[in-house]
Amino acid sequence: MELEIINLTKEFKEIIAVDHINLSMKNGVYGLLGVNGAGKTTFMRMLCTLIRPSVGKILCEGKDIFEMDGEYRKILGYLPQEFGFYPDFTVQDYLMYVASIKGIRQTAAKKRTKILLQQVGLSKVQNRKMKKLSGGMKRRVGIAQAMLNNPKILILDEPTAGLDPSERIRFRNLISELSQDRLVLLSTHIVSDIEYIANQILLMQNGKIFHSGTQEEILNEVPIRVWRLDVRKSEVEHWQAMYKVANLKTMPQGAELRILSEQCPDTNAKEEELTLEDVFLYYFGEKAGNNDDVL
Amino acid sequence: MMMYYEIKKIFVKRGNRVALAVLAFAIIVIVYSLVSQTYWVNENGEMETGFGTIRKIKEAKQEWSGSLTENQIARVIEEKNRINATPQHQSEDMRQQEIAYSWTQGFQDITYLLNYAYGDFQTWDYTVADSLTPDMASDFYPNRMKSLKKWLEEEEGGANLFTDKEKAFLMEQYENLETPFFYEYQEGWKNLFQWASGIAMITALVLGFLCAGIFADEFRQKASAIFYSSYHGRGKAIWTKVTAGLLTVTVVYWAAMLAYSAAVLGIFGIEGSNCPIQSTMAGWKSFYQITNGQEYLMILFGGYLGCLFMTGAVMLVSAAAKSSLLAVTIPFLMIILPSLLMSMNSPTLNKILGLLPDQLLQISSVVKYFNLYEIGGEIFGAVPILAAVYLLLTFILIPMMYFTYKKHQVTR
Numbered sequence: 001m002e003l004e005i006i007n008l009t010k011e012f013k014e015i016i017a018v019d020h021i022n023l024s025m026k027n028g029v030y031g032l033l034g035v036n037g038a039g040k041t042t043f044m045r046m047l048c049t050l051i052r053p054s055v056g057k058i059l060c061e062g063k064d065i066f067e068m069d070g071e072y073r074k075i076l077g078y079l080p081q082e083f084g085f086y087p088d089f090t091v092q093d094y095l096m097y098v099a100s101i102k103g104i105r106q107t108a109a110k111k112r113t114k115i116l117l118q119q120v121g122l123s124k125v126q127n128r129k130m131k132k133l134s135g136g137m138k139r140r141v142g143i144a145q146a147m148l149n150n151p152k153i154l155i156l157d158e159p160t161a162g163l164d165p166s167e168r169i170r171f172r173n174l175i176s177e178l179s180q181d182r183l184v185l186l187s188t189h190i191v192s193d194i195e196y197i198a199n200q201i202l203l204m205q206n207g208k209i210f211h212s213g214t215q216e217e218i219l220n221e222v223p224i225r226v227w228r229l230d231v232r233k234s235e236v237e238h239w240q241a242m243y244k245v246a247n248l249k250t251m252p253q254g255a256e257l258r259i260l261s262e263q264c265p266d267t268n269a270k271e272e273e274l275t276l277e278d279v280f281l282y283y284f285g286e287k288a289g290n291n292d293d294v295l
Numbered sequence: 296m297m298m299y300y301e302i303k304k305i306f307v308k309r310g311n312r313v314a315l316a317v318l319a320f321a322i323i324v325i326v327y328s329l330v331s332q333t334y335w336v337n338e339n340g341e342m343e344t345g346f347g348t349i350r351k352i353k354e355a356k357q358e359w360s361g362s363l364t365e366n367q368i369a370r371v372i373e374e375k376n377r378i379n380a381t382p383q384h385q386s387e388d389m390r391q392q393e394i395a396y397s398w399t400q401g402f403q404d405i406t407y408l409l410n411y412a413y414g415d416f417q418t419w420d421y422t423v424a425d426s427l428t429p430d431m432a433s434d435f436y437p438n439r440m441k442s443l444k445k446w447l448e449e450e451e452g453g454a455n456l457f458t459d460k461e462k463a464f465l466m467e468q469y470e471n472l473e474t475p476f477f478y479e480y481q482e483g484w485k486n487l488f489q490w491a492s493g494i495a496m497i498t499a500l501v502l503g504f505l506c507a508g509i510f511a512d513e514f515r516q517k518a519s520a521i522f523y524s525s526y527h528g529r530g531k532a533i534w535t536k537v538t539a540g541l542l543t544v545t546v547v548y549w550a551a552m553l554a555y556s557a558a559v560l561g562i563f564g565i566e567g568s569n570c571p572i573q574s575t576m577a578g579w580k581s582f583y584q585i586t587n588g589q590e591y592l593m594i595l596f597g598g599y600l601g602c603l604f605m606t607g608a609v610m611l612v613s614a615a616a617k618s619s620l621l622a623v624t625i626p627f628l629m630i631i632l633p634s635l636l637m638s639m640n641s642p643t644l645n646k647i648l649g650l651l652p653d654q655l656l657q658i659s660s661v662v663k664y665f666n667l668y669e670i671g672g673e674i675f676g677a678v679p680i681l682a683a684v685y686l687l688l689t690f691i692l693i694p695m696m697y698f699t700y701k702k703h704q705v706t707r
């Protein structure tokens with residue numbers, strides 16, 4: 001399965017949400033990383049034919065997805081960022097309905113629903129109403145519905161947002177499990193999600209995908225190094241003003257800083273291994289300090 | 296399977312269940328009030344009400360059933376005069392008067408017709424029947440035409456309300472009405488017609504409420520992203536929504552109307568289905584040559600079409616606006632606005648009002664109005680025009696909602 005994105009642009013009244021993206025994707029897990037407002041959701045909506053691009057094209061195996069219409073959506077699975085459902089439906093009803101609009105026959109849908117419910121660990125609550133589910137359970141139903149038609153292209157918009165740490169781990173494992181033999185694109189603003197599951201990373205900012213590659217490639221290409229430095233508490237502000245500080249750990253006698261810098265900032269500094277986290281901070285600046293990310 | 300869940304979406308919603316319960320409750324209250332309003336004055340001059348009186352009324356009225364010939368009219372006048380001459384009728388004592396009244400109940404419907412036939416076209420004077428003699432019976436049917444003719448000539452009557460062609464049409468309709476009427480007990484139909492439009496209107500409101508969410512809820516519940524990104528999301532799944540709406544209208548409307556009819560006719564009896572509607576006071580002036588049974592069918596199908604159209608409009612607006620807020624008000628406006636405007640009593644306005652969709656919900660009134668329309672040199676009553684216009688409009692609404700909904704993008 002190959003998706004080719006050519007010059008893809010979406011303008012809203014004042015903003016260019018997606019700005020001339022050119023990209024080619026094959027089977028594998030792509031992690032779309034960017035801060036809020038980067039344009040991830042808008043990009044994904046276009047990939048799901050929900051929004052028509054202002055300029056540009058999306059080709060699936062060489063064919064325009066908007067012209068393919070149903071034929072394209074048949075191989076598509078989508079978990080939207082804000083996952084809406086029918087609150088009075090049971091989990092079973094909900095999945096059976098989505099199966100029906102995906103064109104799956106009843107007997108096949110029943111089998112598939114049963115397997116997926118098991119896979120996402122929701123067999124026990126299949127008769128519970130959607131509105132009675134916890135946030136994490138809802139998200140798992142969301143994944144299940146996306147997988148109903150065994151999609152060749154799976155698009156997950158911030159699938160781990162709002163989950164607690166243990167649920168997030170379960171979710172990552174689930175996504176890894178489901179990602180065999182498909183093209184999976186998942187967006188997040190949480191670095192650790194990507195570190196664990198994505199083989200390809202797409203960095204997005206202001207509507208542009210400005211960098212992409214495997215984790216290694218990205219780490220190698222970043223013109224930055226990371227240093228550990230123990231300082232006195234009174235010096236912290238000084239260092240923060242001088243350098244990007246990835247982490248600050250206060251100790252009884254002072255503070256331990258993680259500093260991003262091309263050159264060694266101080267003779268006492270020890271070079272450490274660069275992580276995606278550092279890259280994120282480097283590219284996205286202050287916004288990277290995300291409390292959401294506990295892992 | 297898609298249809299099953301689409302319908303299920305409508306009926307699992309709590310608000311919708313409440314609306315249906317309200318409808319069922321309204322039907323029960325209305326039928327109950329019809330029964331409790333029924334009264335009978337017994338031979339002791341005491342008033343009885345409720346269910347037990349129905350049989351007595353039926354027995355009394357059935358004695359006067361049959362062709363309403365001059366002979367029969369003369370018999371009624373004679374009997375009326377005989378009772379008027381009794382000491383009970385002339386007594387000062389209320390109880391005695393009530394006893395005299397009790398003897399008139401069997402032919403009361405016919406007495407009411409006499410009041411119209413021998414009275415003025417526009418006024419209802421209940422004493423008219425007391426001033427007749429049996430030899431006047433032969434005027435009964437001719438008088439119906441005469442009083443229309445007179446009224447159509449009066450300046451303050453119908454002279455300025457109709458064109459000559461329309462006047463001729465009315466006269467012709469009156470003349471063509473088959474006489475003598477067949478008369479029999481017909482309380483079932485009378486009661487049925489009394490609240491049929493009320494039930495149809497409540498049903499239309501409830502249906503608007505039920506169906507407003509079919510399109511809008513996908514957006515309200517943010518389920519639209521998954522809906523539109525699915526295989527059938529811009530095709531069959533939308534048709535299924537359209538069909539689910541039509542099916543809901545069909546099922547709920549017929550269930551409500553047939554439950555109401557079955558209850559009323561079951562309680563009051565189905566006798567009188569072959570009587571012309573002119574054989575009771577309510578339909579005396581109508582120019583439609585139909586029986587109670589035929590009026591009933593017109594009410595049923597008119598109401599169905601009215602509900603289809605109104606719900607169709609609701610669905611179109613909710614499909615376009617992606618919100619049901621504005622949409623649910625449509626049936627209210629369609630029902631309430633015309634009745635407010637009607638009170639302005641302007642003839643041209645009334646002509647327009649006569650073709651608004653709420654009329655379909657109240658065919659029992661429409662068949663009594665003199666709303667006439669000239670098309671291609673022919674005069675028509677409102678009923679055939681309403682049927683044609685709204686059948687067409689409803690057929691247009693259906694693809695409109697489909698295409699309106701199909702083109703939406705999901706931007707939030």
Ligand SMILES: Nc1ncnc2c1ncn2[C@@H]1O[C@H](COP(=O)(O)OP(=O)(O)O)[C@@H](O)[C@H]1O
Nearest residue numbers: 012015017035036037038039040041042043706
């Ligand atoms: N429907 C819309 N109308 C106008 N602006 C929008 C709309 N959707 C998104 N935007 C804007 O486009 C930009 C990108 O938003 P979005 O795609 O949601 O980013 P992300 O998913 O990365 O947070 C933001 O500035 C957002 O305000």
Ligand SMILES: [Mg+2]
Nearest residue numbers: 040041042081
């Ligand atoms: Mg987003």
